[in-house]
Amino acid sequence: MERDDIIEYSLHNHHSEEAGKKIRRKIWVVTAILTVVTGIEVAIGSIIHQDNPIWWVVKLLFIGLTLLKAGYIVLTFMHLGDERKVLKYFILIPYALFIIYLIFIALTEAMAVNHAWETYGG
Amino acid sequence: MAGHATTHVDSGSLWGGKVSPFSVSYGKLMMWFFLVSDALTFGGLLTAYGYTRHTTQSAWPIGEETFDSLPFLGHGFPLAYVALMTFILIVSSVTMVLAVEAGHRMDRRGVFKWMIATIIGGFFFLGSQAWEWSHFIHGTHFGSVELNDGSKAIVKGHFGEFQSFTVVEAGKHHKKGDVIKETPDELFHHFRTAVMHGQVKDNKITLHDGSVATWKREADHDMKLIVKTDGNDVALKTVKVIKGSEAEKLYWEALNTGDKSRITYGADLKSNEYGPVQYGQFFFFITGFHGFHVFSGVIINILIFMGVARGLYHKRGHYEMVEKTGLYWHFVDLVWVFVFTFFYLV
Numbered sequence: 001m002e003r004d005d006i007i008e009y010s011l012h013n014h015h016s017e018e019a020g021k022k023i024r025r026k027i028w029v030v031t032a033i034l035t036v037v038t039g040i041e042v043a044i045g046s047i048i049h050q051d052n053p054i055w056w057v058v059k060l061l062f063i064g065l066t067l068l069k070a071g072y073i074v075l076t077f078m079h080l081g082d083e084r085k086v087l088k089y090f091i092l093i094p095y096a097l098f099i100i101y102l103i104f105i106a107l108t109e110a111m112a113v114n115h116a117w118e119t120y121g122g
Numbered sequence: 123m124a125g126h127a128t129t130h131v132d133s134g135s136l137w138g139g140k141v142s143p144f145s146v147s148y149g150k151l152m153m154w155f156f157l158v159s160d161a162l163t164f165g166g167l168l169t170a171y172g173y174t175r176h177t178t179q180s181a182w183p184i185g186e187e188t189f190d191s192l193p194f195l196g197h198g199f200p201l202a203y204v205a206l207m208t209f210i211l212i213v214s215s216v217t218m219v220l221a222v223e224a225g226h227r228m229d230r231r232g233v234f235k236w237m238i239a240t241i242i243g244g245f246f247f248l249g250s251q252a253w254e255w256s257h258f259i260h261g262t263h264f265g266s267v268e269l270n271d272g273s274k275a276i277v278k279g280h281f282g283e284f285q286s287f288t289v290v291e292a293g294k295h296h297k298k299g300d301v302i303k304e305t306p307d308e309l310f311h312h313f314r315t316a317v318m319h320g321q322v323k324d325n326k327i328t329l330h331d332g333s334v335a336t337w338k339r340e341a342d343h344d345m346k347l348i349v350k351t352d353g354n355d356v357a358l359k360t361v362k363v364i365k366g367s368e369a370e371k372l373y374w375e376a377l378n379t380g381d382k383s384r385i386t387y388g389a390d391l392k393s394n395e396y397g398p399v400q401y402g403q404f405f406f407f408i409t410g411f412h413g414f415h416v417f418s419g420v421i422i423n424i425l426i427f428m429g430v431a432r433g434l435y436h437k438r439g440h441y442e443m444v445e446k447t448g449l450y451w452h453f454v455d456l457v458w459v460f461v462f463t464f465f466y467l468v
Binding site: 009010011012013014015016017020023024027028031034035038039041042045046049050051059062063065066069070073074076077078079083084086087090091094095098099102103106107109110111113114117118 | 142143144145146147150151154158161162165166169170172173174175176177178179184185186200201202204205208209212213215216218219220222223224226227228360361439440442445448449452453455456459460462463466467468
């Protein structure tokens with residue numbers, strides 16, 4: 001069925017054999033990165049525990065590594081890095097803004113509740 | 123290249139409103155919109171988890187203490203199993219992206235092959251999660267214990283296996299002097315049930331039929347009682363570890379009071395061996411909701427796979443349906459990355 005009134009965007013994603021080789025290489029590199037990062041996280045997690053004074057550093061590191069993994073998944077596996085920039089930011093920026101706001105407000109409130117319990121008992 | 127959509131469209135059709143502002147097809151754009159909304163749901167759930175964790179007064183469980191078991195190998199492997207689950211999901215995400223790549227070359231056999239691999243990976247993950255839930259719900263052989271001073275301790279170590287029960291007071295089925303020999307697991311099951319009903323007291327167990335028995339069992343090894351105090355800003359303030367014979371004395375003292383509230387085995391929505399009860403509730407809800415996504419992802423993958431097998435997309439001239447289901451599947455992996463960090467690592 002041929003329709004000439006719509007643009008078939010789905011076809012634009014087709015690529016050649018050589019381009020495919022390059023893309024597959026990239027996929028395997030990202031796989032290796034994701035696996036290694038997970039391995040590092042588990043190793044650190046089983047060595048340094050939460051009662052350690054440098055735990056806060058480890059926690060920040062974990063969150064950083066998680067965002068790194070998330071970035072690779074979204075930009076490479078989900079091809080968002082290959083889409084038009086306008087689509088990429090249309091998806092990422094509103095989400096990031098909202099979630100940063102939500103985390104800030106929820107954790108600030110949680111700390112306040114925690115202190116209130118401590119002060120006034122429960 | 124995927125998405126490098128610079129097409130030469132004449133201005134007539136551009137101005138006629140026939141062009142998508144993002145140069146992607148309607149279906150793909152809507153899949154992205156759906157994923158953003160789903161990501162908001164998961165973001166909200168994980169933030170709620172953080173909120174609850176920060177407001178809770180008692181010490182929050184630590185991933186590597188709570189999840190340290192492997193199937194067939196017992197305990198003592200912190201986070202190994204979750205790492206394996208993560209790896210399974212990453213691999214199935216990779217096979218999915220390879221299927222998408224094969225689709226862009228119109229390589230039907232390639233798509234077929236990688237879709238099968240993805241579906242198998244999905245089933246493996248679901249199976250792993252079922253095992254982990256079952257383990258989380260049943261808990262350890264020791265359970266957690268409330269000590270005489272009122273503090274709550276989680277218990278680590280190797281539980282000495284039961285060998286036999288000897289009846290000292292007759293009940294409906296057993297006579298006095300009967301020696302009950304079953305497998306250690308079966309005997310432990312009776313024991314656990316009795317403890318949960320407050321029927322273990324002063325080294326005697328009241329069995330199901332009303333008879334009272336003493337038990338014979340091997341010694342416990344490497345027992346550790348871990349008592350944690352909550353630190354103000356999230357991390358733990360103090361961790362007290364009681365080891366060896368002192369630990370055994372305190373544990374069995376508490377157990378032999380016959381007070382069923384002193385020992386907690388495993389977790390459900392009302393009690394939790396590992397820490398505050400909210401922890402279990404969030405664990406079930408968030409990993410369950412994620413598992414439900416994996417399950418529906420596997421179903422969608424199977425449906426699309428059938429389309430691939432029938433040659434439907436080949437006839438259509440493009441494999442965009444594979445790409446769209448791929449987006450959903452990668453999203454499931456993406457969520458797991460965050461669940462992994464916030465439930466198991468920090």
